[in-house]
Amino acid sequence: MIEMQNVKKSFGNNEVLRGVSAVFESGKCNLIIGKSGSGKTVTLKCLVGLFEPDEGSIFYHKRDITKMEFDEKKKIRQEFGMLFQGTALFDSLSVESNIRFPLDMFTDMSDSEKADRVNFCLKRVNMTDTNKKFPGELSGGMKKRVGIARAIVNNPKYLFCDEPNSGLDPKTSLVIDQLIQEITAEYNMTTVINTHDMNSVMGIGDKVIFLHEGLKYWEGTNKDILQITEGELFDFIFASDFLKDLRRRATY
Amino acid sequence: MIKIFQSLGEYLLLMRATVSRPEKARMYWIEAMRQCYSIGVGSLPIIAIISLFMGAVTAVQFSYQLRGIGLVPMWWMGSIVRKSMILELAPTLSALLLAGKVGSNIASELGTMRISEQIDAYEIMGVNTRSYLIGPKIIASLLMFPMLVVLSVFLGISGGWLAGILGNFYSTSEYVRGLQDAMKSYDIFIMFIKSVLFAFTISSISCFKGYTVEGGAIEIGMASTQAVVQSSVIVIIVNFLVAFLML
Numbered sequence: 001m002i003e004m005q006n007v008k009k010s011f012g013n014n015e016v017l018r019g020v021s022a023v024f025e026s027g028k029c030n031l032i033i034g035k036s037g038s039g040k041t042v043t044l045k046c047l048v049g050l051f052e053p054d055e056g057s058i059f060y061h062k063r064d065i066t067k068m069e070f071d072e073k074k075k076i077r078q079e080f081g082m083l084f085q086g087t088a089l090f091d092s093l094s095v096e097s098n099i100r101f102p103l104d105m106f107t108d109m110s111d112s113e114k115a116d117r118v119n120f121c122l123k124r125v126n127m128t129d130t131n132k133k134f135p136g137e138l139s140g141g142m143k144k145r146v147g148i149a150r151a152i153v154n155n156p157k158y159l160f161c162d163e164p165n166s167g168l169d170p171k172t173s174l175v176i177d178q179l180i181q182e183i184t185a186e187y188n189m190t191t192v193i194n195t196h197d198m199n200s201v202m203g204i205g206d207k208v209i210f211l212h213e214g215l216k217y218w219e220g221t222n223k224d225i226l227q228i229t230e231g232e233l234f235d236f237i238f239a240s241d242f243l244k245d246l247r248r249r250a251t252y
Numbered sequence: 253m254i255k256i257f258q259s260l261g262e263y264l265l266l267m268r269a270t271v272s273r274p275e276k277a278r279m280y281w282i283e284a285m286r287q288c289y290s291i292g293v294g295s296l297p298i299i300a301i302i303s304l305f306m307g308a309v310t311a312v313q314f315s316y317q318l319r320g321i322g323l324v325p326m327w328w329m330g331s332i333v334r335k336s337m338i339l340e341l342a343p344t345l346s347a348l349l350l351a352g353k354v355g356s357n358i359a360s361e362l363g364t365m366r367i368s369e370q371i372d373a374y375e376i377m378g379v380n381t382r383s384y385l386i387g388p389k390i391i392a393s394l395l396m397f398p399m400l401v402v403l404s405v406f407l408g409i410s411g412g413w414l415a416g417i418l419g420n421f422y423s424t425s426e427y428v429r430g431l432q433d434a435m436k437s438y439d440i441f442i443m444f445i446k447s448v449l450f451a452f453t454i455s456s457i458s459c460f461k462g463y464t465v466e467g468g469a470i471e472i473g474m475a476s477t478q479a480v481v482q483s484s485v486i487v488i489i490v491n492f493l494v495a496f497l498m499l
């Protein structure tokens with residue numbers, strides 16, 4: 001479980017987060033949704049300590065990451081896995097070496113143990129026979145899978161995904177979403193996902209937080225969200241007039 | 253002006269942060285070896301060609317001047333080429349070439365890693381990127397630059413010999429006599445001092461420029477250009493200071 005308390009973050013005069021509090025639960029996919037530029041990535045980067053909030057706290061089981069020294073941060077990050085928006089695979093390393101990197105750097109596993117673990121993770125994301133390829137040779141969907149494999153190789157307690165579906169076709173998006181959902185349940189991880197994709201919200205939104213103008217505007221589940229009939233969130237979900245019209249006519 | 257001092261401060265802080273205990277020494281070692289290969293082997297051809305021709309040009313031009321005067325024995329040429337290569341041409345020209353090649357390479361590699369969030373990805377894993385990504389590059393430069401400079405000296409001297417023989421300025425035995433004349437180990441010492449200072453200047457400035465890029469592809473290009481320009485300027489200044497203070 002992760003608890004965000006009154007987090008504020010500005011860049012110069014740009015107040016991106018104006019006091020956001022939220023709880024991200026374990027064993028669930030916690031979604032942060034909002035328009036482009038609403039501060040989803042900034043929130044995620046505050047959570048993992050890449051950005052330092054101007055104010056507020058972020059607790060990982062009573063441990064406040066915003067107050068941690070560099071060495072403590074390094075330690076808690078051993079429990080993190082992150083899938084970046086552009087995957088951030090290391091260009092100069094093969095698929096296999098990318099996934100093995102955290103094991104090489106932080107464990108004393110033998111080469112064969114590492115190879116087993118790497119192959120297990122690759123298999124888990126349905127990517128076999130690509131061990132020796134380089135990131136430049138993979139398609140967008142494949143890169144995301146490798147990104148997920150790298151994120152989970154160290155058995156993280158917390159998984160962070162920044163727009164896991166961006167740049168993917170709807171069908172591949174669905175596969176990636178399902179994969180993240182299954183892995184979250186399987187290992188009882190606390191998973192936080194940024195998205196603006198309504199298919200993901202409906203598919204895996206165990207818990208949904210809607211960011212608007214630097215504040216948490218709404219919070220609920222994917223079941224609740226369809227009940228909305230007006231306001232900013234309504235505009236966001238039913239983006240087109242056509243959909244709005246459909247929603248207004250529908251009865252639940 | 254304030255901005256210059258601000259950058260300087262950030263640069264010094266970054267350099268201090270690169271010194272830390274490695275998470276795993278073996279991984280740092282592997283990375284340093286990879287960098288040595290890319291800096292050393294990658295720069296060999298250009299350094300070789302330039303040095304050979306610099307030695308040759310030095311020989312031709314000095315021979316032309318000395319013959320005009322007519323009072324100086326031609327066997328001095330060996331000594332002149334050797335001294336120019338060791339004291340000035342090999343370290344300084346190599347450094348300027350390497351500022352262009354290695355400097356832009358380092359800055360754009362780190363800049364790309366920054367923009368594509370690869371640096372963030374390392375950080376999230378718990379890697380101290382300031383030491384893991386910058387340290388090995390500086391170490392590799394400190395190791396490889398002096399070797400390249402030594403190579404440059406030898407090739408420059410060979411170039412001088414070739415040019416002299418082809419142009420009939422002096423015989424091989426005259427040239428060799430000059431080479432052996434009044435050899436000072438202090439010159440070699442200065443050469444190593446210069447190589448090491450230049451290596452640190454170029455690699456650290458380029459790492460700083462690349463590591464701190466913000467924005468996108470255009471900013472990477474700018475950072476890489478700045479890395480080359482600024483490290484070249486500092487190299488020339490350091491070169492003067494070494495000559496002024498130590499010769």
Ligand SMILES: Nc1ncnc2c1ncn2[C@@H]1O[C@H](COP(=O)(O)OP(=O)(O)O)[C@@H](O)[C@H]1O
Pocket residue numbers: 011014016034035036037038039040041042043
């Ligand atoms: N490193 C940064 N420096 C300055 N401004 C930033 C930085 N990162 C994000 N921002 C600003 O924060 C706002 C929110 O961005 P972001 O969190 O990336 O939005 P999104 O919800 O699309 O992920 C934007 O206005 C952006 O310009």
Ligand SMILES: [Mg+2]
Pocket residue numbers: 040041042085162163194
């Ligand atoms: Mg974003």
